[in-house]
Amino acid sequence: MRILYNIIAILLVILLIPYFIVRTIREKGFLGRIIQSFGFLPKHALDKVADKNCIWIHASSVGEIVATSPIIKEFRKEFPGTPILVSVVTNTGYIMANRIIKDADSIIYFPIDLPWLPERMIKKIKPRVFLPVETELWPNFLKAARKHNVPVMMVNGRISDKSVKRYKYMFSILSDMIGTVKKFAMQSDIDASYIIRLGADEKLVTVTGNTKFDQTYTDVSTKEKQVLLKELCLDNAQGIFLAGSTHKGEEEAVLKAFSKLKKTHVNAKLLIAPRSILRKDEIASICHKYGFKTDFRTKLKEKPSYDHDVVILDTIGELGRIYSLGDVIFVGGSLIRHGGHNILEPAAHGKAIIVGPHMFNFKDTHILFSKRNACITVKDAKELTNAVLDLFDNPEKRRQMEQETLNIIKDNKGASRRSAVILHQMLDEYEKVGPVQVRSTEKIENLQTYLYKLVHDESQKSVTEKAFLGMLYGFSLIYRGLVNFQLNLYQWGIKKQIKLDCFVISIGNITVGGTGKTPTAKLLARYIRDLGYNIAILNRGYRAKWKGEVGVVSDGNTVFMTADEAGDEAYLLARSLPDIPVLIGTDRTISGKYAVDNFNVDVVILDDGYQHWKLKRDLNILLVDAINVFGNGHMLPRGTLREPLNHLDRADMCLLTKVDQAAKGACEEIRSTLAKYNERALVVESTHKPLGFIEIGNLFSKEKNEILSIDTMRGHKIIAMSAIGNPASFEQTLSDIGAVITESLRFPDHHDYTEQEIREVMNQAEEQGAEAIVITDKDAVKIPQTLLSKKRPIPIYIISIEVTFINNAEAAFKFLRDKLPPKKGIKK
Structure with missing residues (x-):
């Protein structure tokens, strides 16, 4: 943002x-x-x-x-x-x-x-x-x-x-x-x-x-008032009607009231102070239409003249003092839907005040004066006329209003003094x-996160935001056309798909954001490995510093790259699957061929490979986040769909993830949409089951990781910190196991943490009385290694998550076994 x-x-x-x-x-x-x-x-x-x-x-x-x-x-x-x-x-x-x-x-x-x-x-x-x-x-x-x-x-x-x-x-x-x-x-x-x-x-x-109750710069002595009246050539007036801070459309109502007033108060004068002095000539023209002679404050100061009915104030900063001259005051911006203007300036002089119905910008002051009968509210020009005539015809009523106005001012003085005392205490x-750095939930945000919120928020939007979304929608139509065109090139045979000499499984989604691809890849890789197949994982190496056609993150024995070099997802896979090769490269046809030639693999898994059409796959597994069902139905950049929904027809198996956190009816909606485009895919539901907690120092030690019970954080105050695609799911998991989240810090997806950032979070945790900071395993590999060797005032725990099938589990594994190629010594 x-x-x-x-x-x-x-x-x-x-x-x-x-x-x-x-x-x-x-x-x-x-x-x-x-x-x-x-x-x-x-x-x-x-x-x-x-x-x-x-x-x-x-x-x-x-x-x-x-x-x-x-x-x-x-x-x-x-x-x-x-x-x-x-x-x-x-x-x-x-x-x-x-x-x-x-x-x-x-x-x-x-x-x-x-x-x-x-x-x-x-x-x-x-x-x-x-x-x-x-x-x-x-x-x-x-x-x-x-x-x-x-x-x-x-x-x-x-x-x-x-x-x-x-x-x-x-x-x-x-x-x-x-x-x-x-x-x-x-x-x-x-x-x-x-x-x-x-x-x-x-x-x-x-x-x-309100400190405006304390203002004194508008104070006008009797002598100063006489000088102002003489400068404005109003010293011979028998009653002054003053309209302050008027807006376009209000002067007509004021002039109608003044026309009526002149019939009974012949020597009354009108003083108009427009909100914008650029309108002074326009207002003079309107006065002439009503048959009134006008003059301007600036001209009268240079050349006095009493040949006028209306004086237009065309100076800046004088209105506060000029209010002292009026007998009845109308404060503008209130007959139109502007929200009114401050009535405290005329109130400081003890004046009878009239306003229109639209005082929402000064709601509290308006209510205060109205309740104490110190302000009259009118609906339209007719009511304004009646109110003005009433106050001029009834001096006693006007004096009562003036006295009550002064009483209100007196009762409410002191805001400035209170502010000074509070400032002294605060300092x-x-x-x-000493200074305390404050950081709140979702404070750290990038343009990607802002756009995600904007396109998903269903509340009323401003004109600018609507125009911006309209522009994004236009781009999404272009993007949809390009996606369809590219896929059609492969389907028509114009672009050739490359077939590897092994079985290829694609795991992916059609939306932007976390759906659980990495933990699903780990689950299936372990299962296929246990069946006796040689398997490798091909990852694109998102945000990897290593550049080249094929990067070997792990050969199944040794991890060769750091998280910075490999990218957090690939590094995490390599650490979690020590006996399975993990390779990175943007072109999975090249990295796949390398895996076949160098590691003699029978099966490769394309992590996030649903859109990698260049490589022919034998099994497409599509993940759908049950919390964020198909985004908002729009393509990028208007929405979060990578492909149109009709592309669901390529999936052989559809895995609904995080169904335990989904809204009521979400799974039914997903199944209904799938049935519309793809009736053959096997549908399986899954959850992200928390297994326990690992202290971050143990994760990178050579010793076997010590996993603490899932109940370790129950009832304890923690800070949740994440830089993942769907932080809400992570936070919900922590809440579900009974952790008390004092604050949730959401960094942009794939964010590279600095040591200073982590230290600030630890300081914040100490200030809030939190007992631990909890992160995801994806975050763990982005924590600076220099911090891990130092003593930490607050422990940092990684929550270990496992994908668990909760329906059709056996059917899913049987489906997978039936699809895999025969291998000697393995019963299918």
């Missing part, structure tokens, strides 16, 4: 280069902003904070800056000798921060979240702590913070309904970000429940309240015990 995120981020930056160039030419100061966003900070911005153990607070734009202002005042009191750095994303946020935050030592633009930039910035600044405001979480920045042991605390945390739905599609990136944050100081109980739902540890979440604990 992170790989995809980074690819998209890089592509977006590349695609936006022409846009950056245009804005650089047209917009004064934009070049400096972009230079900072790419990590090149001016010397004066760094001098006061770099290498000085600063507190770094990040607020995206104007709204977050408003919330940040009172927090910084409290931080300055709590940490008097510590520099404070503020970062923003938008230009309006930068202007606002410089205007209202006087206690910051430096204000900069936040680095673009490209893979390398955040780490470069963190190494340059070396902050003591990083505090994102509200929901300003950036994956690469948080990853860099974790790497450099910079603690993270979310302040004034807020999660909207939309964010909860959107974040779930981020999979491992979400758990990565949430797992990095040491403390969540949330605005409300609703926000706290949302962040917990997204994966935050309940013990790290606290409700501090004391963190700096006392």
Whole structure:
């Protein structure tokens, strides 16, 4: 998932280069902003904070800056000798921060979240702590913070309904970000429940309240109010209706209400503050249609004029103070489905507030004010008109609302102070015990894993994801055509299949992911060997460092290659079957001929050979994972099918694996699908039976492996660690035998572990009180050998698994015996 995120981020930056160039030419100061966003900070911005153990607070734009202002005042009191750095994303946020935050030592633009930039910035600044405001979480920045042991605390945390739905599609990136944050100081109980739902540890979440209740930058004295009224030429108005943060489609409703108001309050004035000042001319045009004269704040400041009915606020960062002028306030973004805007700014001035029905982005604040009759909610333009007239016609009702608004503000002050105290406590604990690396389930994930989840998840998807899946579906049609074409070339005789001078058994599947091919190959190899046949196993050597036509991993006496050289599957087969040759090579016709010529084999097993059509086989054994039935029915890359389902007709035997962990009806579904395409194949069900545990040090010793009882882990706390195709099955097996899994770490399939990674997992196990780390035998061969010779604080155990037929077992072995060629001295 992170790989995809980074690819998209890089592509977006590349695609936006022409846009950056245009804005650089047209917009004064934009070049400096972009230079900072790419990590090149001016010397004066760094001098006061770099290498000085600063507190770094990040607020995206104007709204977050408003919330940040009172927090910084409290931080300055709590940490008097510590520099404070503020970062923003938008230009309006930068202007606002410089205007209202006087206690910051430096204000900069936040680095673009490209893979390398955040780490470069963190190494340059070396902050003591990083505090994102509200929901300003950036994956690469948080990853860099974790790497450099910079603690993270979310302040004034807020999660909207939309964010909860959107974040779930981020999979491992979400758990990565949430797992990095040491403390969540949330605005409300609703926000706290949302962040917990997204994966935050309940013990790290606290409700501090909304710091915007503490804001003072909007405070306006009587004298300052008179100055503002005079600048706006509203000092002669007899009542001001103010509409703040309006969106397209809302000004008409406001103007309808104002038209009615003017009939009874002739000298009333309207002040409109659009959310986007780029719409100012459009709004002026709408006002003219309603017969009103308009003027702009910027023009009135230069050339005062009282010849207007409506004033349009076309400046940035003033609305908080301008709210003090209104007698009745409508807060926009709420009559349309935007989610509303913050009502605390007009509330700070003790105003009567009206909003529309769509306040879901500020649900908790809206509920609080509504319950205490300090806010009126209207459904449409008609109700807005009635509410405005009522409040202007009934001054006593308006005064009651204003007083209750001030009471609410007074009752809820203190969030900034609480945040400062919590930060002090968190830093004391963190700096006392030292940094702790946190890694959560499925945190380590690659693009392959993300795509697997995306194509299998049946939940509602975003427009982008739907488009991406549509593109994958197109590629899958191409892939299906190529697969069918290639197979047809062999079936038509255009491409020739090569026949070895021995009996060839193929074991494979038609889906991507683990189905149990390796343990099945071991079971059948041992059985055929015990019948008296000379047998060899041909493996393709996936991810083997050895390159060549034929690689002899084992000659049946000696293992010649390491796991790195042979690939984990081939090495594991060689270790498990010491008297059976194991060969690797991408072309099994060549490695098979080598096995016949050099080891005099009667039978070869193609491990994962269902798609190796070049080699003619005498028996096709198809494995179907009963947990993941034929993937999602789509071909690669839209799904996980390697071949279309009608290719099931090539199978002579179908082995259903892990049936004990399958969902109800799964086996019946597999049998029904097989019957549709292949009525002749023998169907056998199997389970992966756990035999016991082997301490990893014993596995690679020359002594006979000591297998501990399967009950060894019952009731004991363990960490499950795997880098296999189907980790859920492995984890389910551990749960079934009674092990208590404190955490499950899933690495990408065939992942090469580093010594540092294993040490981190062992440290984590100690911190969690786990008594052991349990891995699969496939993982065992990827553990660095240097670690095995050293003392380990936590034991690492391998769970030994065996494939067991649970129905048609005798029929299966008889079927195999009947298919094998006659051999002297063997009764069939």
